[in-house]
Amino acid sequence: MRRGDLADLAAFVAVADLLSFRAASERLGLTPSALSHTIRQLEERLGVRLLQRTTRSVSLTDAGSRLLERLRPALDQIAGALEDLDGARHRPSGRLRIYATSMAAATVVAPVWTRFLMTYPEVQLELELGYGPLDIVARGFDAGLGPAEHAAADMVAVRVTGPMKMAVVGAPSYFARRPPPRTPDDLAGHSCIQGRSAADRSLVRWEFQCEGRTQRISVDGPVIVNSAEFALRAGADGLGIAYVPDTLAAPFLRSGQLIRVLEKWSPSIDGLFLRHCGRRQIPAALRALIDMLRESRHARAGIRRNETAASIGRTLDLHHGASAPCAYSSAFHTPEPFQRARQP
Numbered sequence: 001m002r003r004g005d006l007a008d009l010a011a012f013v014a015v016a017d018l019l020s021f022r023a024a025s026e027r028l029g030l031t032p033s034a035l036s037h038t039i040r041q042l043e044e045r046l047g048v049r050l051l052q053r054t055t056r057s058v059s060l061t062d063a064g065s066r067l068l069e070r071l072r073p074a075l076d077q078i079a080g081a082l083e084d085l086d087g088a089r090h091r092p093s094g095r096l097r098i099y100a101t102s103m104a105a106a107t108v109v110a111p112v113w114t115r116f117l118m119t120y121p122e123v124q125l126e127l128e129l130g131y132g133p134l135d136i137v138a139r140g141f142d143a144g145l146g147p148a149e150h151a152a153a154d155m156v157a158v159r160v161t162g163p164m165k166m167a168v169v170g171a172p173s174y175f176a177r178r179p180p181p182r183t184p185d186d187l188a189g190h191s192c193i194q195g196r197s198a199a200d201r202s203l204v205r206w207e208f209q210c211e212g213r214t215q216r217i218s219v220d221g222p223v224i225v226n227s228a229e230f231a232l233r234a235g236a237d238g239l240g241i242a243y244v245p246d247t248l249a250a251p252f253l254r255s256g257q258l259i260r261v262l263e264k265w266s267p268s269i270d271g272l273f274l275r276h277c278g279r280r281q282i283p284a285a286l287r288a289l290i291d292m293l294r295e296s297r298h299a300r301a302g303i304r305r306n307e308t309a310a311s312i313g314r315t316l317d318l319h320h321g322a323s324a325p326c327a328y329s330s331a332f333h334t335p336e337p338f339q340r341a342r343q344p
Contacts, residue, residue: 006078008042009071011035012050016068019058092285093122099136100145102129103228104272107247108145108160112296116289123285131226136275142286143276147269156278160293161271166207167246168266169258173238180261181241184208184215191240192219193231206243208265215265219243232258245269 014024015035025035043050050064060068100109105127117125128141133150136143144150148157170180174191181187187206195204203224205216221240225231228244235242236257242249246266252258274290276282282290 005042005045008038010075011038012042012064013068013071013075015039015051015058016060016064021053021058091122092120092283092288094283094285095124095126096283096285096289097126097128097141098143098145098289099128099130099134099139099141101131101147101150101272103245103248104145104160105129107245108272108274108293108296112292116292119292120285120288123288137277142283143274143289145272145274147271148273150273150275152275154277155275157273157275158290158294159271160274160297161247162297163268163271165246165268166243166266167249167253167260168206168241168243168262169232169235169249169252169260170241171236171238171257172259174235174240175259177238180259184217184262184265187217187219187241190219190221192221193234193240193242194219194221194224195231195243196224196226204243207267208262209267210265214267 011024011028011030014027015021018024018027021032021035025032028035030038039051048063049061050067052059052061098109109127113125117123133146134141134144135152145160168181178190181190184206192206196202197204203218205218208215208217219241223234223239225234228248231242231244232249232252234240236252241261242258246260249258249260253260274293276286
């Protein structure tokens, strides 16, 4: 099919439908002479006359009638496809593929996905979990969720959580056997749930920061995991002390399955981001998800402000004397192995 044939065929259908070059030219936004020239060139390329025309009337030849019969359904399908595409720009629909770290899926997506899918029933959400960075464009994902460093330089990163604090936690049964640590140095005498980095497979060092002092501690213990779900489970089972984002530990702290220690030493981490390519032509389903995640983030921030004075569990903070609040650690990011926790 030659370039321009589709436009010429659409022009023929317009004339055939209206049986008037003047009326068809008004529909197509052409002059009557330009439309007549288009039809004449089409007939010359096809080698057949499609229309009989005089100064007073236009009619279809037998060849023109047969061509029109075949063309009309095809052009209707093309028009329908374009209308559907235009509607999809404004109405969230179709499959939305998201790649997320387990922590991002648990803390960002899971709290909103019921409301999102009920609000947009024409969307099918596909969520694939992983631990490390991934080329989401090459793998066909619409967006990725994770720490800021997972976003390529040419991608748009949208913050979906505020800064998050790390939490050092252990089970009451564990602390019944061993005294809780008073400083990070005391962890040398404790069993700790170790985590392995997805990036380089090294064991994660625990970072602490308070009163301008930063420490990175190598810990030891009987269990090594690459999932916060199992780090928290191991901690709740009394196998040792775990180091995880406090948002993941919160259900365990509220239920009394875990106790928090060294809280004043806990650093803040940068939080999580949704990354996608470009600000133009964002799929409607992705735009709707971004808007809902932003709304959810602001709602969570309001709740946290209202609950600032409340404790989220039984906390053992064994520092004595007055101390300044721990400084924010912008260089520290969530250890990749620690990604998700569920209420057991």
